[in-house]
Amino acid sequence: MQEKGSISIHTENIFPIIKKFLYSDNEIFLRELVSNAVDAVQKIKRLSSLGQYNGAIGEPLVEVSFDEAAKTITISDNGIGMTAEEIKKYINQIAFSGAEEFVEKFKDAKDANELIGKFGLGFYSAFMVSDKVEIQTLSYQEGAQPARWICDGSTEFEITEGDRTTRGTSIILHVNADSQEFLDKYKLQGILDKYCKFLPVPIKFGTKKEYDYDSVAEDAEDKKPKEKEVDNIINDTTPIWTKTPSELKDEDYLRFYRELYPMSEEPLFWIHLNVDHPFTLTGVLYFPKVRNDMEFQRNKIKLFSRQVFITDEVKEIVPDFLMLLHGVIDSPDIPLNVSRSFLQADGNVKKINSHISKKVADKLAELFRTDRKAYESKWADIGLFVKYGMISEDKFYDRAKDFALLSNTKEEYYTLAEYKDKIEPLQKDKDGKLVYLYTNDPARQDAFIQSADRKGYDVLLMNSPIDNHFIHTLERKLDQTTMKRVDADVVDKLIAKDEKIESVLTESETTSVREIFEKAISKPNMTVKVEALGSEELPVTVTMDEFMRRMKDMAAMGGGMSFYGSMPDSYNVSINSNHKLVSRILKADGTEQGRLAKQAFDLAMLSQGMLTGADLTEFVNRSVSMI
Numbered sequence: 001m002q003e004k005g006s007i008s009i010h011t012e013n014i015f016p017i018i019k020k021f022l023y024s025d026n027e028i029f030l031r032e033l034v035s036n037a038v039d040a041v042q043k044i045k046r047l048s049s050l051g052q053y054n055g056a057i058g059e060p061l062v063e064v065s066f067d068e069a070a071k072t073i074t075i076s077d078n079g080i081g082m083t084a085e086e087i088k089k090y091i092n093q094i095a096f097s098g099a100e101e102f103v104e105k106f107k108d109a110k111d112a113n114e115l116i117g118k119f120g121l122g123f124y125s126a127f128m129v130s131d132k133v134e135i136q137t138l139s140y141q142e143g144a145q146p147a148r149w150i151c152d153g154s155t156e157f158e159i160t161e162g163d164r165t166t167r168g169t170s171i172i173l174h175v176n177a178d179s180q181e182f183l184d185k186y187k188l189q190g191i192l193d194k195y196c197k198f199l200p201v202p203i204k205f206g207t208k209k210e211y212d213y214d215s216v217a218e219d220a221e222d223k224k225p226k227e228k229e230v231d232n233i234i235n236d237t238t239p240i241w242t243k244t245p246s247e248l249k250d251e252d253y254l255r256f257y258r259e260l261y262p263m264s265e266e267p268l269f270w271i272h273l274n275v276d277h278p279f280t281l282t283g284v285l286y287f288p289k290v291r292n293d294m295e296f297q298r299n300k301i302k303l304f305s306r307q308v309f310i311t312d313e314v315k316e317i318v319p320d321f322l323m324l325l326h327g328v329i330d331s332p333d334i335p336l337n338v339s340r341s342f343l344q345a346d347g348n349v350k351k352i353n354s355h356i357s358k359k360v361a362d363k364l365a366e367l368f369r370t371d372r373k374a375y376e377s378k379w380a381d382i383g384l385f386v387k388y389g390m391i392s393e394d395k396f397y398d399r400a401k402d403f404a405l406l407s408n409t410k411e412e413y414y415t416l417a418e419y420k421d422k423i424e425p426l427q428k429d430k431d432g433k434l435v436y437l438y439t440n441d442p443a444r445q446d447a448f449i450q451s452a453d454r455k456g457y458d459v460l461l462m463n464s465p466i467d468n469h470f471i472h473t474l475e476r477k478l479d480q481t482t483m484k485r486v487d488a489d490v491v492d493k494l495i496a497k498d499e500k501i502e503s504v505l506t507e508s509e510t511t512s513v514r515e516i517f518e519k520a521i522s523k524p525n526m527t528v529k530v531e532a533l534g535s536e537e538l539p540v541t542v543t544m545d546e547f548m549r550r551m552k553d554m555a556a557m558g559g560g561m562s563f564y565g566s567m568p569d570s571y572n573v574s575i576n577s578n579h580k581l582v583s584r585i586l587k588a589d590g591t592e593q594g595r596l597a598k599q600a601f602d603l604a605m606l607s608q609g610m611l612t613g614a615d616l617t618e619f620v621n622r623s624v625s626m627i
């Protein structure tokens with residue numbers, strides 16, 4: 001048997017195009033060829049189980065090997081094999097059925113995956129790294145003759161009788177001068193680890209040493225275990241996501257997590273995805289402990305299609321707010337060769353995205369319901385995802401509103417509904433609006449928190465980076481509710497009530513107090529106000545108005561409020577006319593008045609960490625002289 005022919009293709013020579021345009025991703029040749037080998041092995045298993053093949057199937061195996069001297073890489077399997085006729089049909093023609101279209105469109109294609117996927121060129125990716133590709137194969141069919149196909153990357157091929165004596169196929173790549181880097185153990189091992197680590201058929205890559213400790217006799221002088229050479233199988237053929245949750249224990253999930261992310265802390269919990277309809281999706285998603293270097297933690301979800309690794313860019317498949325999750329997703333509905341533009345347009349991908357969002361919400365709801373204490377203890381980490389989700393997706397907000405928690409400065413946790421009930425009696429203003437008080441820095445705002453506490457007000461802890469945005473979402477979503485930072489005003493004014501506190505000072509005394517303080521402080525960005533507050537409140541309080549502060553925060557974050565950003569920080573200085581120190585200052589003589597007023601103001605600044613530099617030095621010197 002010998003035949004020479006021309007690959008059925010109307011267009012002249014397609015290989016230079018493949019090589020040129022696919023070059024950047026050339027390592028995927030191995031993924032393509034190993035996947036074909038795995039398919040071939042699975043096909044023979046299926047034929048056997050259907051009774052259409054009665055021979056022995058043997059141990060299914062795909063073997064990858066290389067020969068540095070001969071400059072070849074071989075991918076060999078004991079799968080279904082091909083007859084010469086099948087080679088002609090599947091290799092020569094099928095792959096090029098779309099060739100004309102291919103040549104027309106190749107100019108616009110952005111990446112190799114897109115090209116290969118669209119045109120069923122999996123096998124031909126071999127030419128990205130080879131001068132010559134050879135197939136040695138023997139079909140499972142009774143009486144089949146071994147066949148050999150060889151092609152040098154032109155449209156000319158040759159089919160002759162082959163040498164294979166056992167069922168299956170070997171693809172031999174004669175590696176080209178530019179791709180010699182692939183003739184390396186570590187390089188190939190790395191590619192296999194990346195793409196083939198969880199393929200469903202054992203993949204052998206060389207051998208490795210194993211030590212047999214059982215063989216060492218108790219009384220043996222030389223305690224060295226026997227060394228033996230065993231197949232180096234690079235993959236786990238039944239990774240946990242292919243199993244049902246009932247077969248698995250927590251330890252299995254944790255072990256898999258450690259295998260995927262060896263250096264990471266233990267995850268908080270996980271979700272096992274198992275969907276049959278309307279699309280097929282399996283996977284395990286882990287909630288990691290979130291660290292500060294969030295960027296580093298993105299892109300940790302691995303996307304597989306029938307256990308073949310595709311990518312860890314899952315942007316379209318996983319909702320943005322869940323991008324920090326870890327784990328794997330496997331869906332045969334996502335083709336092996338995906339490109340970003342494909343993912344964006346694909347209907348299944350959108351469905352998968354919203355399914356994942358729903359599953360995550362269901363899992364969180366369940367954790368909340370079944371063990372609220374444990375859920376609360378993890379809230380610092382979980383909260384980040386939940387808040388991000390609530391901010392970015394209305395649908396998720398609706399799902400999460402019953403299990404999202406607010407925590408206060410006393411480390412108590414409340415759902416949104418519980419919190420509303422808690423604060424309603426005391427924190428409603430005169431117009432019926434609920435005022436939620438929060439702190440973003442409990443250490444600096446301690447004096448304000450204590451004042452609020454004395455009044456029976458509750459203060460929420462909103463000190464994670466996402467809380468700024470979360471506050472806006474809550475204001476938008478919650479009816480008749482505003483959020484105020486606890487240091488936005490003196491406590492008696494934080495929540496505007498109808499009740500009026502009487503001042504012990506007359507009108508002219510009030511004016512004098514204001515003038516004394518204005519003179520003592522003498523800073524243009526400090527507006528002095530004398531106010532009648534509770535006598536137990538501090539004599540002097542420095543605040544920044546909530547609106548002004550938010551505008552400034554937005555400007556600092558580049559939110560387009562540059563007008564506010566360029567304004568100097570301006571503060572309100574509230575003097576409590578009912579505090580006895582204020583009366584004392586009023587009664588003191590000329591120079592003493594100024595000194596005491598300055599001292600009281602500096603103390604207010606100090607308590608908020610705002611007293612620095614020369615002002616601080618002056619304060620310390622003055623305090624020493626006063627003691």
Ligand SMILES: Nc1ncnc2c1ncn2[C@@H]1O[C@H](COP(=O)(O)OP(=O)(O)OP(=O)(O)O)[C@@H](O)[C@H]1O
Nearest residue numbers: 036037040081082090091095120121122123124169
């Ligand atoms: N190792 C193999 N054993 C048996 N048949 C094979 C083997 N490799 C390839 N084939 C046959 O050649 C055909 C073409 O392979 P090719 O990789 O080009 O495309 P594909 O596998 O059909 O699609 P894809 O683009 O997803 O890889 C396969 O469908 C299969 O019938």
